[in-house]
Amino acid sequence: MSDAGRRGFLGTAAAALAGVALAPGIRLIDLAGARAPDEPASGKVRWGMLIDSSKCATGCTDCVSACATENGLQDTGRPKTDAQWIRKIDLKDLRSGRQHSAPVMCQHCANPPCVDVCPTGASFKRADGIVLVDRHTCIGCRYCVMACPYKARSFVHENLSAQKPEVPRGKGCVEGCTLCVHRVDKGGTPACVEACTSAGHGAMVFGDLNDPASPIAKRLKELPNRQLRADLRLDPGVRYSGV
Amino acid sequence: MAAVVHRELAAEAWRFYGPVLAIGALVAAGFAAFVYMETNGHFVTGMDNQIVWGLPHVFAVFLIVAASGALNVASVASVFGRTQYKPLAPLSALVSLALLAGGLAILAADLGRPDRLVVAMTHFNLTSIFALNMFLYSGFFAIVGVYLWFMMERRMHRYTGTAGIAAFVWRIILTTGTGSIFGFLVGREAYDSALLGPTFVVYSLAYGTAAFLVVLDLASRWDARAFDPETIAKLGRLLAVLVAAALYMTAVFHLTKLYMARSRDVEAFLLVQGGIYPLLFWLGQIAIGGVLPLVLLYSPRTGTTRGGVLAAAVLVVLGGLAQMYVTIIGAQAWPQPIFPGWQESSSFFDGEIHSYAPSLPEVFLALGGVALAAALIAVALKALRFLPESCTDSSSQQHTSPQARPR
Numbered sequence: 093m094s095d096a097g098r099r100g101f102l103g104t105a106a107a108a109l110a111g112v113a114l115a116p117g118i119r120l121i122d123l124a125g126a127r128a129p130d131e132p133a134s135g136k137v138r139w140g141m142l143i144d145s146s147k148c149a150t151g152c153t154d155c156v157s158a159c160a161t162e163n164g165l166q167d168t169g170r171p172k173t174d175a176q177w178i179r180k181i182d183l184k185d186l187r188s189g190r191q192h193s194a195p196v197m198c199q200h201c202a203n204p205p206c207v208d209v210c211p212t213g214a215s216f217k218r219a220d221g222i223v224l225v226d227r228h229t230c231i232g233c234r235y236c237v238m239a240c241p242y243k244a245r246s247f248v249h250e251n252l253s254a255q256k257p258e259v260p261r262g263k264g265c266v267e268g269c270t271l272c273v274h275r276v277d278k279g280g281t282p283a284c285v286e287a288c289t290s291a292g293h294g295a296m297v298f299g300d301l302n303d304p305a306s307p308i309a310k311r312l313k314e315l316p317n318r319q320l321r322a323d324l325r326l327d328p329g330v331r332y333s334g335v
Numbered sequence: 336m337a338a339v340v341h342r343e344l345a346a347e348a349w350r351f352y353g354p355v356l357a358i359g360a361l362v363a364a365g366f367a368a369f370v371y372m373e374t375n376g377h378f379v380t381g382m383d384n385q386i387v388w389g390l391p392h393v394f395a396v397f398l399i400v401a402a403s404g405a406l407n408v409a410s411v412a413s414v415f416g417r418t419q420y421k422p423l424a425p426l427s428a429l430v431s432l433a434l435l436a437g438g439l440a441i442l443a444a445d446l447g448r449p450d451r452l453v454v455a456m457t458h459f460n461l462t463s464i465f466a467l468n469m470f471l472y473s474g475f476f477a478i479v480g481v482y483l484w485f486m487m488e489r490r491m492h493r494y495t496g497t498a499g500i501a502a503f504v505w506r507i508i509l510t511t512g513t514g515s516i517f518g519f520l521v522g523r524e525a526y527d528s529a530l531l532g533p534t535f536v537v538y539s540l541a542y543g544t545a546a547f548l549v550v551l552d553l554a555s556r557w558d559a560r561a562f563d564p565e566t567i568a569k570l571g572r573l574l575a576v577l578v579a580a581a582l583y584m585t586a587v588f589h590l591t592k593l594y595m596a597r598s599r600d601v602e603a604f605l606l607v608q609g610g611i612y613p614l615l616f617w618l619g620q621i622a623i624g625g626v627l628p629l630v631l632l633y634s635p636r637t638g639t640t641r642g643g644v645l646a647a648a649v650l651v652v653l654g655g656l657a658q659m660y661v662t663i664i665g666a667q668a669w670p671q672p673i674f675p676g677w678q679e680s681s682s683f684f685d686g687e688i689h690s691y692a693p694s695l696p697e698v699f700l701a702l703g704g705v706a707l708a709a710a711l712i713a714v715a716l717k718a719l720r721f722l723p724e725s726c727t728d729s730s731s732q733q734h735t736s737p738q739a740r741p742r
Binding site: 156168170171172173174175176179180181182183184185186192196205207208209210211212213214228229230231232233234235237238239240241242243246247248249250251263264265266320321324335 | 373375376377378383384385387388442446447448449451452454455458459460462463464465466469516519520521522523667671672673674675676677678679680681682683684685686
């Protein structure tokens with residue numbers, strides 16, 4: 093084989109090899125809706141959740157435990173100051189005695205009061221609707237905790253250790269449900285939804301509210317559902333059915 | 336006609352440094368509380384994820400609101416042309432600046448990340464009332480600082496009126512901003528009212544005038560300056576009108592809340608069933624901070640005496656602190672309705688009345704802010720000529736002449 097032929101062969105082989113090596117990754121990103129690390133969140137997507145309280149078992153806290161494990165939330169034995177990103181609220185209609193249970197977390201509002209009031213802009217909303225706290229610019233004033241109608245924000249009251257690298261947390265900052273953004277960005281679902289599905293309840297559905305073909309959009313079309321504190325017109329990304 | 340002479344505090348060493356040492360000790364205690372809270376985290380305080388703003392915020396907001404009103408006497412002199420108050424105008428501006436500094440120091444010291452104060456100064460989210468207030472507070476320091484300079488520098492006297500008007504307008508906006516911190520919180524039933532802005536403006540007029548009267552009285556006792564009974568009686572009458580206006584705003588605010596079905600439960604909690612909060616409202620804010628001062632100020636026996644006016648001013652300050660406690664902590668003690676109409680319960684204390692007991696570090700941090708304001712006033716009085724040599728009737732009269740302006 094001539095030198096030129098050998099060079100050509102090597103070049104083609106290298107390109108083919110690179111293609112074979114990268115293709116599954118590219119295909120995976122494509123399939124799962126994941127985005128590359130340097131790609132900004134897309135405004136075409138609106139991540140959201142549907143919670144069907146008729147399927148949410150009273151006493152089951154799998155979603156809460158999964159959140160704590162995933163995000164490294166620890167029980168210090170001081171419940172009044174411990175952070176809670178998601179909790180189960182038990183509901184009772186005093187007139188009829190009817191009971192319900194539903195998880196409540198950050199509702200990822202389209203018009204989030206926490207973002208409006210944050211003096212430094214640390215509270216922010218991504219283009220895809222996920223509301224987050226920038227841990228580098230949060231000064232710990234707790235104005236967002238005052239402003240959130242869903243009691244979804246927690247202030248870190250003490251020193252933390254052994255945080256998870258993908259979930260930055262620290263004393264003196266405010267935090268809340270991130271919709272497991274580190275998983276969603278890789279094409280995954282939030283830990284709470286995964287745990288609820290694994291337990292066989294299927295009370296939580298996660299997906300793109302903007303995509304009419306997504307399972308969540310289809311369920312929202314079928315099931316009567318509501319927004320919490322719809323009177324405030326915050327347009328939350330989390331919807332509730334059965335309550 | 337001789338000009339009114341302003342002189343530094345002339346108390347002998349022990350008479351000056353005794354109180355200053357006590358004030359300094361309180362500032363140091365406040366600083367120690369700040370270090371303790373920041374080292375350990377806020378779990379060592381009475382605040383938690385239910386009551387996120389506690390006693391430090393009660394004192395901080397009170398001081399900030401009173402700061403705006405403490406400028407009343409200067410405004411009355413410069414903006415409304417009551418020349419008999421001109422000798423007191425520099426002190427009025429000084430008290431105003433000191434109270435604002437004390438209040439802001441508490442707020443900064445209570446931050447979860449006070450080390451990031453520079454972030455707050457460089458990153459602004461202009462939809463945030465807090466961010467807007469940072470401009471309003473720094474602007475207030477600048478405007479009142481210039482106003483004070485014009486008052487104390489003879490060559491600049493002719494601009495005093497203009498600066499006084501600017502300061503007057505600015506402080507009305509500033510206090511509207513402070514009230515709006517709470518007014519725009521739609522998720523909390525005790526707030527969610529645009530009335531809180533103007534209500535805080537009226538409160539500030541009463542609290543600030545009262546705080547000024549207390550400082551004036553203490554400062555002139557410090558080196559035993561003569562005191563004009565007529566000026567005190569007039570300031571007392573001004574205070575009475577402002578206290579009555581504050582009561583009126585309180586009545587309008589709560590009556591509008593009571594009229595709306597959605598806020599009746601929280602009003603019942605704050606005004607009747609809520610334990611400490613109705614007690615602080617009726618006994619503290621209304622009786623001690625409103626009715627009793629009015630009785631003292633309008634009574635022929637006490638209304639014109641120095642003791643009577645001072646007592647009324649002290650009561651207005653105490654009532655103001657009670658009001659802030661109810662407004663800030665009472666509102667958070669009431670649970671937020673996430674599913675209105677349903678009884679809620681959870682591991683995160685949903686549906687429950689939240690309890691709060693201030694811890695010692697919070698008490699020291701709060702008092703440290705007050706002490707910082709007092710320290711700034713004391714040092715300024717000693718170093719600069721803020722106090723008129725005597726607040727006598729004759730000296731007041733002299734101020735009607737153009738030459739008789741404060742130095």
